[in-house]
Amino acid sequence: MNEEVLDNKDSVEMKSERKPIHLSIVSIGAFLLITLVLLVMMDMFIVYIAENLAISHAGVAELATDEPVPSYIMAIRASAILCLTISIWFGLLGSKMYLHRPGRILQLLLKISVVFLIFIMFGAGIGIILTFAIFFWSPTFLPDWEDRELNIYRAGFIGIVISLMFGQLVLSIGICILTFFGIYVWNPRQFAEWGSRKLIIFRVVFIGIVLSIISVEMILTGASFNLHPTFGLPLSSFLTPLGAGIVSLAPGLVVVIPLYLFLPKVIRDLWNMRPSIETFWREFLYHPMGMIGLVIIGSIVIMAIFAPYIAPYYWRNPVGAPINLEDLLQPPSAEHLLGTNHRGEDIFSRIIYGSQISLLIGFAASMVAVFLGTAIGLLSGYYGGILDVILMRITDVFLCLPTLPLMLIFLVLFGQGLQNVIIVIAILGWTGTARMVRSEALSLRERPLTEAAHALGASDGYILIHHILPNTLPLILANMILGVVSAILSEAGIAFLGFVDIHGQPSWGIVLHWAWKNAALLANKWWWFIPPGLLIMLTTLGFVFISHTADKVVNPRLRGRRK
Structure with a gap:
């Protein structure tokens, strides 16, 4: 605030300081960028779900190969756009779609659609467990049960379903008896x-x-008590033989409707975050290391966005064009700044186009991994008990897995497409985020703010989203930035080994793969392997600088005293 003293010296007028224009530009630009990334990620998600349902569950692979854009994907996209338009229209009219009864209906519709999708894709067993966790984890019709009885009830139900998934009838009956005993006969009244x-x-x-009894029966007559593991089979395996495989496409459409009806609320929340972005940017400017990293990453992102205009050639030769032997394996020249490869393609152009794939995989895999890790960490840390034990043991198992061999096996079994690369990197990269978010959630749930929200009657979901999650966002942001680095390095490693589509649009790892295949190092063709390696190093360095600075900005204890 600036003070302006009037001529009569009797009063002081306070004038508000004008906000620098760069703050508004940065906050609005960040909002638009995050919104665009969110829309692209959601489109990729629904397209992947639709393709998986159609090819693996509905048996319409012919549709996927005969049409450039299959009709069912067009229908799902049209439904998404329609739902988004309707929700925005209601918002402009001032209707409160997300409060009270309409909001509860939308939440219920989203839960039911997700459960339906899980039943179709992953089987009745996992679907029943998810239904139990969403609707019956803390049943309102059992308000007098203590924590011990609730934990036995939860563990018993999940144990019965899991044993039935593997076809073990004897084991499921035994778990049912032990659950009943633990809840109702643990302290028998007749023996008070x-x-x-x-x-x-x-x-x-x-x-x-x-x-x-369970052990003896399973050892001696286990075969006669084994059932067909029906609970472990996806629902589509029963619909397809009945000629109703087309029903398996329904979950894709059902999930899209509530998802895109909720999307404007997320966009509105992002818009309301602009003051926080401005505060972050105002502090970020004081750190030269962060600005250097931002310049590096910004330059590489601009290069990726404008690759068709920067690159002198396309990343591959025109289809059907004759190959001139004189154009193969050329050294750097005025016409080809970094020479040509074994197919006569311009290496400089391939490196520029490669930035698109490397950054796309890095950002997408990091966002998916952070989303998984955040969800698991919040649930584990907030609820605790047996859910915490189960989720953390699953996390420990993933932490012990050899990452690179599993990535290679996954890509060999399920294909080497771009989506599979993103999925496998995300599946194996969420564990660190989950453990850190869990430790933060364990601390936050014991603080007075959370206890006060409980006392006011707030639900667990409300507390998680409005109190626990916002306080873990700085930790999530730092993990997401470092996750991009890990994803880019992982993609470069598996691409260098040739376990991706090496004949498609190249990434920096694919450029290095072809350099290795053509003995560029032995032939001292530095222009083929040093530039992509240098770009990988600069990208990693830039993100590390940004992550280090962001950690200082969001954690006042690390800032130090500014001179």
């Missing part, structure tokens, strides 16, 4: 006068007898 020692003996004897 028993001491703690007699009660312990009673419990151990009963549980030991049940476990012994």
Whole structure:
């Protein structure tokens, strides 16, 4: 605030300081960029879901190969645009779609559609477990149950379903008996006068007898009690033989409707984050390291966006064009700045176009991995108990897995397309985020803010989204930036080994792969392997600089005192 003293010296007029124009430009630009990325990611998600449902579950692979853009994908995209338009229109009219009854209906529709999708794609067992977790985890018709009884109820139900998924009837019956015993017969009323020692003996004897019967039956007559693992089969495997495979396409359309009806609310929340972005940017400007990283990444992103205008040639030769032997493996010249490869293609142009694939995989895989890790970490840290144990043991298993071999096996089994590369990097890269978000959620759930929200009657979902999640965003942001680095390096590694589509649009790793295949290092053709390696190094360095600075900006204890 500036003070302007009037001529009569009797009063002081306070004038607000004008906000620099660069703050508005940065905040609006960040909003538009995040919104665009969100729309592209959602489109990629629904297209992937639609293709997977059509080819793997509905049996319409002919449609996917005969048409450039299959009709069912066009229908889903049209539904998405229609839902987005309707929700924006209602918002302009001032209707409150996300409050009270309409909001609850939309949430219920989204939950039902996700459960339906899981039933079709992953089977009845996982679908039943997800339905139980969403609708019956804390049942309102059992308000008097203690935490121990609720944990036994949850573990028993999940254990029964999992045993049925593997066709083990005896095991599921035994778990059912133990669950009933733990909830209703743990402290029998008819033996109220028993001491703690007699009660312990009673419990151990009963549980030991049940476990012994289960073990003996499964060892001696296990084959006769094994059922067909129906619970582990996707629902589409039953619909297709009945001639109703086309029903498997329905979840893609059902999921899109509530998803895109909710999208304007997310966009509105992003718009309301502009003051926070301006505050972040105002502090970010004081850190030279962050600005250097931003210049590096900004230059590479601009190069990727305007690749068709910067590159002197296309990334491949025209289809059907004759090959001139004199154009093969040329050294750098005025016509080809970094020479040509074994097919006569301009290496400089391929490196520029390669930035598009490398950055796309880096950002997409990082966002998916951070989303998975954040969701698992929040649920594990906030709810605790058996859910925390299960999720953290799953996380430990993924942490112990050899990353590179599993990536290669996954791509060999499921194909080497761009979407599969993003999926496999994301699946194996969410564990670090999950553990850090869980530790933050464990701390936040014990703070007075969360206890006050509980006292006011706020639901767990409201507390997670409006209180726990915003306080973990700085940690999530730092992990997402470093996740881009990890994803780019992972893609470069598997591309260098040739486990991606090496004949499609190149990434920097694919350029290095062809350099290695043609012995560029032995032939001292530095122009083929040094530029893509240098770009990978600069991209990594730029993101590390930005991550380090962002950590300082969001954590006041790391800033130090500004001179």
